[in-house]
Amino acid sequence: MMRVLLLLSMAALLSGCSAQWGWYVVNPATESGLANLKFLLSGLYYTVLLSLTAILISMVTGLLVALPGLSENRKLRAFNRLYVELVRAVPILVLILWVYYGLPQLSGLAISVFWAGVIALALSDSAFQAEIFRAGIQSINRGQYEAAHSVSLSYADTMRFVILPQAIRRILPALGNQLVYMLKMSSLVSVIGMQELTRKANELVVTEYRPLEIYTILVLEYLVLILIVSAGVRWLERKMQADERN
Amino acid sequence: MASKGAEPVIRMEGVSKFFGTFQALKDVSLDVKSGERVVVCGPSGSGKSTLIRCINRLEKHEQGAIIVDGVTLNDSRSSLNAIRAKVGMVFQQFNLFPHLTVLENLTLGPVRARNMARAQANDLAMSYLERVRIPEQAEKYPRQLSGGQQQRVAIARSLCMEPEIMLFDEPTSALDPEMINEVLEVMTELASSGMTMVCVTHEMGFARRVADTMVFMDHGELVELATPETFFSAPESQRCKEFLQKILHH
Numbered sequence: 259m260m261r262v263l264l265l266l267s268m269a270a271l272l273s274g275c276s277a278q279w280g281w282y283v284v285n286p287a288t289e290s291g292l293a294n295l296k297f298l299l300s301g302l303y304y305t306v307l308l309s310l311t312a313i314l315i316s317m318v319t320g321l322l323v324a325l326p327g328l329s330e331n332r333k334l335r336a337f338n339r340l341y342v343e344l345v346r347a348v349p350i351l352v353l354i355l356w357v358y359y360g361l362p363q364l365s366g367l368a369i370s371v372f373w374a375g376v377i378a379l380a381l382s383d384s385a386f387q388a389e390i391f392r393a394g395i396q397s398i399n400r401g402q403y404e405a406a407h408s409v410s411l412s413y414a415d416t417m418r419f420v421i422l423p424q425a426i427r428r429i430l431p432a433l434g435n436q437l438v439y440m441l442k443m444s445s446l447v448s449v450i451g452m453q454e455l456t457r458k459a460n461e462l463v464v465t466e467y468r469p470l471e472i473y474t475i476l477v478l479e480y481l482v483l484i485l486i487v488s489a490g491v492r493w494l495e496r497k498m499q500a501d502e503r504n
Numbered sequence: 505m506a507s508k509g510a511e512p513v514i515r516m517e518g519v520s521k522f523f524g525t526f527q528a529l530k531d532v533s534l535d536v537k538s539g540e541r542v543v544v545c546g547p548s549g550s551g552k553s554t555l556i557r558c559i560n561r562l563e564k565h566e567q568g569a570i571i572v573d574g575v576t577l578n579d580s581r582s583s584l585n586a587i588r589a590k591v592g593m594v595f596q597q598f599n600l601f602p603h604l605t606v607l608e609n610l611t612l613g614p615v616r617a618r619n620m621a622r623a624q625a626n627d628l629a630m631s632y633l634e635r636v637r638i639p640e641q642a643e644k645y646p647r648q649l650s651g652g653q654q655q656r657v658a659i660a661r662s663l664c665m666e667p668e669i670m671l672f673d674e675p676t677s678a679l680d681p682e683m684i685n686e687v688l689e690v691m692t693e694l695a696s697s698g699m700t701m702v703c704v705t706h707e708m709g710f711a712r713r714v715a716d717t718m719v720f721m722d723h724g725e726l727v728e729l730a731t732p733e734t735f736f737s738a739p740e741s742q743r744c745k746e747f748l749q750k751i752l753h754h
Binding site for chain 1: 560561562585588589591592593595597599600601602603604612613616617618658661662664665
């Protein structure tokens with residue numbers, strides 16, 4: 259929170275030195291400024307909803323792609339490589355455009371802006387999630403599988419009760435990273451008209467002609483959002499470490 | 505002993521195992537009768553761990569046959585499941601599940617693989633924790649226990665699956681000296697209950713007290729098989745003599 263205050267005060271200082279700033283546009287003391295602020299903040303709902311939906315889907319997909327990558331079967335491993343290499347090679351913005359404008363032509367189904375955004379973000383992130391899960395699962399000692407084998411656990415139970423709970427604790431920092439990344443990348447979905455934070459800012463700039471102040475507010479919105487998420491992830495890490503220690 | 509059946513419960517016939525070009529087991533044959541206690545010893549890298557790991561299919565043998573209680577070990581799922589149900593294993597590094605409490609370590613197998621009711625599994629687990637004399641540690645996590653306690657939990661975890669055969673892969677090698685005895689006591693008690701046991705260990709005092717049969721391995725070969733009396737007083741092979749001299753006179 260210190261960092262937020264610092265940045266705010268810096269902005270205030272800068273505005274003092276220069277006549278270029280016009281904070282009136284988002285001054286909550288005036289009626290229009292308050293309305294503008296509310297308009298900007300109203301994008302928060304879709305930014306969060308879009309990011310959370312996408313990260314949940316990408317984690318599940320990532321896990322499902324990671325497991326064949328750990329198989330002894332060459333074909334399954336090849337599927338994992340192919341998926342990761344292909345998906346990772348497509349820029350997110352390109353993927354968003356392709357899913358929104360291209361996919362409906364291919365499938366004949368109209369996709370809403372929201373779901374196009376979710377699909378594109380989740381797909382793109384899933385390749386990275388797959389690599390994170392693969393690394394986490396590979397880091398678990400062989401002895402854990404052997405012990406699970408010797409108490410007759412099935413593959414699914416071994417994964418669910420023995421391997422994944424330990425792997426997820428280890429990859430939690432990386433998963434936190436991906437969530438932060440997802441929140442930021444969701445701003446790209448503004449290009450297809452998703453009413454999230456960035457889109458709202460763009461729209462306000464067009465009517466108010468104050469890009470400096472409006473985009474500064476936008477930067478701060480993402481900053482605060484991500485600092486909150488980071489704190490949440492760290493809290494979860496501490497909690498899980500404590501669980502294991504007690 | 506009178507209680508032991510004539511038919512071997514483990515039969516290994518001409519078993520060979522390769523790791524790449526390295527041959528870990530060379531044409532090994534071994535019969536273990538029900539209730540028999542076999543102690544396997546030999547220098548490091550002699551294939552003794554590989555031998556017992558083949559018995560519960562942690563390693564696949566390439567040649568020969570292994571038959572455990574009438575089940576021939578092969579790639580089929582039914583064979584694998586039958587073997588795992590019959591054979592319990594205790595590891596050098598304990599391999600407890602670190603994120604689960606002692607009680608959860610013990611009940612995971614019975615609840616998930618045997619579909620046992622939670623309450624019944626808890627009772628079963630507590631009875632085995634009492635048998636290895638640490639019922640008061642049930643709610644703790646493995647890392648809060650000493651090495652000796654962890655290994656006793658690992659033994660109890662295996663026993664909860666009610667196996668017919670117990671394999672021990674150097675169960676005391678990772679322990680501090682003062683904790684070795686508490687584990688050996690539990691194993692001795694288990695032996696006196698009539699459990700079929702195959703133990704890889706360097707604890708020759710334990711071997712003398714408990715073993716019905718001593719097996720000496722070197723370079724992947726089963727070099728010597730004898731009763732403890734003969735084995736310790738009059739080993740036949742030169743390799744075995746040298747090995748015993750090294751470990752008994754240090």
